[in-house]
Amino acid sequence: QVQLVESGGRLVQAGGSLKLSCVVSGRRFSGYAMGWFRQAPGKEREFVSAISGGGRSIHYADSVEGRFTISRDNAKNTAYLQMNSLKPEDTARYYCASSATTWGGAEKDYVYWGQGTQVTVSS
Numbered sequence: 001q002v003q004l005v006e007s008g009g010r011l012v013q014a015g016g017s018l019k020l021s022c023v024v025s026g027r028r029f030s031g032y033a034m035g036w037f038r039q040a041p042g043k044e045r046e047f048v049s050a051i052s053g054g055g056r057s058i059h060y061a062d063s064v065e066g067r068f069t070i071s072r073d074n075a076k077n078t079a080y081l082q083m084n085s086l087k088p089e090d091t092a093r094y095y096c097a098s099s100a101t102t103w104g105g106a107e108k109d110y111v112y113w114g115q116g117t118q119v120t121v122s123s
Contacts (some may be wrong), residue, residue, distance in 0.1 A: 002026040002112045006096050009117030010084055016121070020081040022096030022114060030054070030074040033099035035110055036081045038092035038119075045107070048094070049081060053102035064090075086121045093118050 008020040033052050039045040049060045049070040058070055069082040079096055094117055097110035104110055111120065 002098070004096050004098060004112055004114035006094065006114045006117040009094060009119045011120045011122060013042065014086060014088055014121055014123050016086050018084070018119060020083065020094055020096075020101065020117060020119075022079040022081075024077045024079070024098055024110045024112075027098060027112070029072075029077040029098075030100065033104035033106075033109070034070075034072055034079040035097045035099065035100055035104050036070060036079075036094060037097060037110075038090075038094045039116075040092040043092075045095070047107060050099075050104050053078065057103060059105070083119070086119075088121045088123045091119060093122045 003025045006022045033051050035050040036044050036048040038048050047061050051058050051070045067085045072079045096114045098112040099109045100111045
């Protein structure tokens with residue numbers, strides 16, 4: 001059984017930083033891309049960032065480029081999302097997901113999802 005468990009979300013002031021973690025179990029971690037997505041109340045889920053299975057390819061949404069950093073530690077079966085210079089519009093529930101292949105360029109590529117962790121940025 002594949003499980004993804006996110007952690008690290010909390011209330012933070014604008015301009016602050018958070019680091020989200022996602023631990024994957026039940027699946028060979030290094031072979032698959034990992035992605036981070038978010039969903040704000042009343043909005044559709046949106047792509048935030050993705051990292052390839054080997055960690056060499058990375059992609060960010062324009063809205064977080066330069067502020068967020070995705071990474072992975074294949075030895076720990078864990079993906080991370082470092083979020084700096086947080087803005088109120090970053091407030092959302094953040095989900096990690098594991099792709100069906102070594103790269104995940106679209107939401108449809110992801111087959112396993114976590115339950116999410118809430119990030120709230122106050123102004």
